[in-house]
Amino acid sequence: MAEAHQAVAFQFTVTPEGVDFRLSREALKHVYLSGINSWKKRLIRIKNGILRGVYPGSPTSWLVVVMATVGSSFCNVDVSLGLVGCIQRCLPQGRCGPYQTPQTRALLSMAIFSTGVWVTGIFFFRQTLKLLLSYHGWMFEMHGKTSNLTRIWAMCVRLLSSRHPMLYSFQTSLPKLPVPRVSATIQRYLESVRPLLDDEEYYRMEMLAKEFQNKTAPRLQKYLVLKSWWASNYVSDWWEEYIYLRGRSPLMVNSNYYVMDLVLIKNTDVQAARLGNIIHAMIMYRRKLDREEIKPVMALGIVPMCSYQMERMFNTTRVPGKETDVLQHLSDSRHVAVYHKGRFFKLWLYEGSRLLKPQDLEMQFQRILDDPSPPQPGEEKLAALTAGGRVEWAQARQAFFSSGKNKAALEAIERAAFFVALDEESYRYDPEDEASLSLYGKALLHGNCYNRWFDKSFTLISFKNGQLGLNAEHAWADAPIIGHLWEFVLGTDSFHLGYTETGHCLGKPNPALPPPTRLQWDIPKQCQAVIESSYQVAKALADDVELYCFQFLPFGKGLIKKCRTSPDAFVQIALQLAHFRDRGKFCLTYEASMTRMFREGRTETVRSCTSESTAFVQAMVEKSHAKADLRDLFQKAAKKHQNMYRLAMTGAGIDRHLFCLYLVSKYLGVSSPFLAEVSTVVGCVLCPTALLHPGLGPSHEGAQPVFCLAGSPEAPWRAGPAFLPTPQLGLRSWAQREQHPLRVVGVLVTGNRQTYDLSGGDSTTETSEAVAGRGRAEWGPGSSHKPYVACAKGTTGWWPGSSCTLSRTVPGSEYVADTTCRTGALGVWHLTGCGLHCRCSRNPGVSPPARSPNPRSACLTQSSTPITWVLEVALAL
DSSP states (O other): OHHHHHTOSEEEEEETTEEEEEEOHHHHHHHHHHHHHHHHHHHHHHHHHHHHHTTTOOHHHHHHHHHHHHHHHHTTOOTTTTHHHHHHHHSOOOSSSTTOSHHHHHHHHHHHHHHHHHHHHHHHHHHHHHHHHTOOGGGGSOTTOOOHHHHHHHHHHHHHSOSSOOTTTTGGGSOOOOOOOHHHHHHHHHHHHGGGSOHHHHHHHHHHHHHIIIIIHHHHHHHHHHHHHHSSOTTHHHIIIIIIITOOSOSTTTTOEEEEOOSSOOOOSOHHHHHHHHHHHHHHHHHHHHHTOSOOOEETTTEEOOOGGGGGSSSEEEEOOSSOOEEEEOSOOOEEEEEETTEEEEEEOEETTEEOOHHHHHHHHHHHHHOOOOOOTTTTTGGGGGTSOHHHHHHHHHHHSSSHHHHHHHHHHHTSSOEEEEOSSOOOOOTTOTTHHHHHHHHHHTTTSSSSOTTBSEEEEEOTTSOEEEEEOSSSOOHHHHHHHHHHHHHHIIIIIOBOTTSOBSSOOOTTSOOOEEOOOOOOHHHHHHHHHHHHHHHHHHHTOOOOOOOOOSOOHHHHHHTTOOHHHHHHHHHHHHHHHHHSSOOOOEEEEEOTTSTTOOEEEEEOOOHHHHHHHHHHHHTOSOHHHHHHHHHHHHHHHHHHHHHHHTTOOSHHHHHHHHHHHHHHTOOOHHHHHHHHHTTSTTOOGGGOSTTOOTTOTTOOOEEEEEOOSSOOTTOSOTTSOOOTTTOEEEEOSSOOSSOOEEEEEEETTEEEETTOOSSTTOOHHHHHOOOOOOOSTTOOOEEEEOBTTSOEEEEOOOSOOOOOOOTTBOOOOOOOOOTTOOEEEEEOSSOEEEEEOOOTTOOOOOOOOOOOOHHHHHOOSOOOOEEEEEOOO
16 A cells, blocks of 8 residues: 555645645656656657658758759749749738748748649659569579669669668558469469379369359459559458457467577576566667667668568557457557466556666566465466467456456556566576477467466566567567567677676666556456366367477588578478378478568468479489489479569469458358369368358358368368468367378367367377278267268268258268257267268267277278368357
């Protein structure tokens, strides 16, 4: 209470003698300084807005134009060709006022004319710069062989670019992401799937693509072109909404990513001291962001990259919703939220208008570390809500955190600049311990599932030995953005701030600072049950993660470049070779490239499994080719990969265009066999979770979340971008290793605090005999499930109740039905060798079915026609 009284600026007491006022000079001083600080920020933003708005011009250039116009008039030279006189005649006349004298009217007319010329020049230079930045021929030229056209282009860009641009100066000069021609996208798509399809499958795909290009695509393309004219970027808003914000699966592991500390440099072992320096450096970086003092990233030193993603780096939280999340961004925040030993704290970063120094922050964090108070009921695992399903978190937020002290405490976390987690464990890279780096990575990726606030733009993680790391949410920006922050912070910590010999921050702290504030919660038993349920879901997901990090020392990119090869292409081709040696087949491979040369650009897909790379891999495996031939094949594969990467960076990718065409088709209610087939082959890359149901448009209300299982040639359903939101409850997919025409798809679904193998398999290497043969099985006491014969060829199976609807079946099957799961069960279709089985997870207290593997089914071995199935499934929880 003492701190609360000190925070009151004045008090008054009503007595019989009158009103007694008591003023707190110190509190009034802080209020005054806070107001001054706020006005300074507003003035800086106004100034930056003006400078940014007139770029590449400047107020100085306006003054030069005005002086030139006035000087020419004194020399009796009318550079305005009579326009100054026309403006002067249009000015209001009067005996009194500012326009009384002819000299004043002349000067004002020349100022207006000069301003018009200046604004016109700015518009012309800006459009010229945008046109120049639309040229990407320099990317496709060989190193050291720059054409004369590119040299002239580079000189023009330098002339039109100011020497001291601010962070967002180039935003209005950046070109918009172009919409590729449908024919070009389809051609590149067919090239990307050619190594994965046989002749019959490829011919079928060609026919579908031709039909789509001639009939459906022109209508969809018109809407995309119209959007590209109207919006800043025709992809980014849909990508953020449908790929990130509408994903209902846990953010932890599926979406969030981590960033490591310097692994070979040790600054200090004092946890609080390291945090003091790092957080002080972070707020310094935020100040530079607010003032736009950070220079924009420039390719080759002349081509600017889009900086819009940096706007939401701080003061941003992803707020959960039942159907879609929302990114909440504040213009300012003066505190951070801290988690330590199951307790939440609010730590102020400023004293009045002054940013706390590193030694003051160290003292404040040490106070938190020394605080012996226990967690409140339900507080310890509260953050598990952000690690579980988004729907469950949204429902709990509305039910338990919409009023009272819970609302105030939650707002303190969500309105913080960022989140800080103080761990009691110690992690660091140890060259003598091979597993140390992997354990370090897993701790940053998911921790113990309740000591990270996964909704914040990023969580700063501090271990007991002073080692740090970040866990970043993905919707607001891509990884390079947080990389800029981390690079600045680590450099400032190591080279500018420093530590004492004992490992503490330099300087003496101010002991008069009030200690951090404990956040108060009132979490009922019902909410605690929801928290525990989310924790179990998150824990099962974390336990399913196998992460292996290691340091590769034999060589690096320097040696690869000496061989005149792109390091990126080298690694991607090596991945293809390793995967083929391990699995004996190829699959669609996703590599992300950036499109930040365009306004509000984010990423594009590079499909690194090409015909050239597969030819090299097969030649390596055969071991019958000469080294010169292998080298030639490798160079062709590397050049092909580099060309595809450049195409993706210049807006000529495949997947984002198809993704937007797919969305437009859903908005218009247009069905396209080609887009449906594409979404199957690429592993549902085109169909976000909210759009999988046939005929369900993006704005359809009351839609139940569904997910897609696709038995695709050679590829599991998530062979597309790794950023595609996984279905609810932690879906995991696998594909049969055996080579047979009919593909097998299985899933693991986590729910009700248990993990269910809905495919019936124990591992990814289960053979087709065990998958195809199920036998007769009962589900324990009270079970009403009846077995059935799945195939006419003799395969026996079983049929439990299900929430799935069987729309079609494999030729030869004798059973088609539509039944419903019992309340609380999970249902999913399973495609076996020659039949479709629907299997439910067991309710509590009911035993799972016994397995009775039968010999290989005749219909599996006799099947000759490749079949691709898309089965849509609803989870009934």
